[in-house]
Amino acid sequence: MENYQIIRLGHLGDGIAEGPLFAPLTLPGEVVQARREGDQLRDVKIVTPSEHRVSPPCRHFKSCGGCQLQHASDAYLADWKVDVVRTALTAQGIEAAFAPIHVSPPQSRRRATFAARRTKKGAMAGFHAKASDVIVEIPDCQLLHPDLLAARPVAEALAVAGASRKHSLDVAITLSGNGLDVAVRGGKPLDGPLRMELAQLAEAHDLARLAWEDEVIATRLPPEQDFDGVKVVPPPGAFLQATLDGETKLRDEVKRITQGAKRVVDLFAGTGTFALPLAQDAEVHAVEGDPAMMAALDAGWRHGAGLKAVTHEARDLFRRPLMPDELGKFQAAVIDPPRAGAEAQISELCQSDIPVIAYVSCSPASFARDARRLLDAGFEMGPVQVVDQFRWSAHVELVAAFHRG
Structure with missing residues (x-):
């Protein structure tokens, strides 16, 4: 383990020491102790913290890969x-x-793609850990709108219905004027029984729309978006x-x-x-x-x-x-x-x-x-x-x- 000085922040949010060597979750001006592995610094410990370092507002920050920069002050990030x-x-x-x-x-994101996987006891849904296929559950996420965060059980139910044990689903959920607009990718091929189960799931969770791959399974209410007073129903998964x-x-x-x-x-x-x-x-x-x-x-x-x-x-x-x-x-x-x-x-x-x-x-x-x-x-x-x-x-x-x- 050696000491390194972080000199700047890269465009992807990692701290950078001379080399360049990349150290996640660090800030310019900090002295860190770390083990060098190629161009990466591993097992990083902060020796001298930056004046811009703050306590992350979300308890999931260190394990979840959804945010990269909660350890920096809002003023520093803005600059x-x-x-x-x-x-x-x-x-x-x-x-x-x-x-x-x-x-x-905070808590204003109206769309997100959850990773959802079947487990022995049911299913889990959240975001991937950084550079990993491990799913981290995020019940107290400070990024998502509360109504979007409350939709995690929908992703879990979809995983139980249509995910394999080997692969996770990508469940894109968007808040709309008439409820949740859900589009799923990476699931089992559609057949009659799965279609029926998904339609029942859409009813049970009061979804506005549910799409599986490129097929709309159910549209119970038009998932409208309001563009300054003009109502639009985008196609599933649209930007x-x-x-x-x-x-x-x-x-x-x-x-x-x-x-x-x-x-x-x-x-x-x-x-x-x-x-x-x-x-x-x-x-x-x-x-x-x-x-x-x-x-x-x-x-x-x-x-x-x-x-x-x-x-x-x-x-x-x-x-x-x-x-x-x-x-x-x-x-x-x-x-x-x-x-x-x-x-x-x-x-x-x-x-x-x-x-x-x-x-x-x-x-x-x-x-x-x-x-x-x-x-x-x-x-x-x-x-x-x-x-x-x-x-x-x-x-x-x-x-x-x-x-x-």
């Missing part, structure tokens, strides 16, 4: 997450202004912002950036998180690769009240981005790509005449790469708004405005 974005931009030669970070409160608080902040920023535009294109529109609220003031064209998501968005618009026209298009924007002549019909664009970013679509936006872009991102690295392209094409970037809706994790989201200079 660190902004610095993660700033570092990514600096690597692309970009200096940026930042708005104050917005952090979702949804992690917290209502975070979604609201991102939406408000997007509406502010695009304010005054009469025609807006929403790229990677999902089921309408931004497109439908924007339709309160502007005509919107929504583009998304998944036809089922587009169908859900369209149904939400048709049943909405007081909305301007919303058209939609199922289109793979990685292979077939909107071209400059198509983009020329709009006065603003919203783009919310997956972690890989939107390199092909950004290239076409750079060549278009579109004057305003609201860029929402879940990856500082791909955002910085795309921002460099936009700035080189003559756009100017407004303050970056970092939104932390994955509290106590290394995950960072943001939204920023780009205007033609």
Whole structure:
């Protein structure tokens, strides 16, 4: 065992000593005693703690892999997450202004994927331990909304009904306006008896909807999501912002950036998180690769009240981005790509005449790469708004405005 000085925090949340050597659950400035194993420090003991070290608010923190950073103060984490974005931009030669970070409160996560496994006595459900297939039960989780945490027995019942002894289920549970929306993967193949048992389980647990792999077993009530007053029923397992608080902040920023535009294109529109609220003031064209998501968005618009026209298009924007002549019909664009970013679509936006872009991102690295392209094409970037809706994790989201200079 030797002593090591932690010099910085990596983008995945591990402390880093010279080498680099990685030490989980440590903070910059700390002296630790540890055993070196390759590029990892094992059996870490804190010799000199950081002034930013705090007692984790959740008793499951050390065993559960759901959170990485509960040992750091909220103020430190807020500064660190902004610095993660700033570092990514600096690597692309970009200096940026930042708005104050917005952090979702504890116990506000409205969706989670539980790991559930059969046991000799029944079943267990929770999150995996870090870098392990061991399931840790989390009855006092401080991350999940209380209504979502109370759904663990649903995951356990599903494991009893349809999991093998060798493999765990992935049970994605989302809070909706009409109850729990549940989608399961990794279970036994469906047959008649299993279908019947799952339908009875949906009734017994008062589920809004239950899907098994790609098949909907039961829809007792439409699992509606409310996008600023517009009700949408997403397809099973569709993307949804992690917290209502975070979604609201991102939406408000997007509406502010695009304010005054009469025609807006929403790229990677999902089921309408931004497109439908924007339709309160502007005509919107929504583009998304998944036809089922587009169908859900369209149904939400048709049943909405007081909305301007919303058209939609199922289109793979990685292979077939909107071209400059198509983009020329709009006065603003919203783009919310997956972690890989939107390199092909950004290239076409750079060549278009579109004057305003609201860029929402879940990856500082791909955002910085795309921002460099936009700035080189003559756009100017407004303050970056970092939104932390994955509290106590290394995950960072943001939204920023780009205007033609």
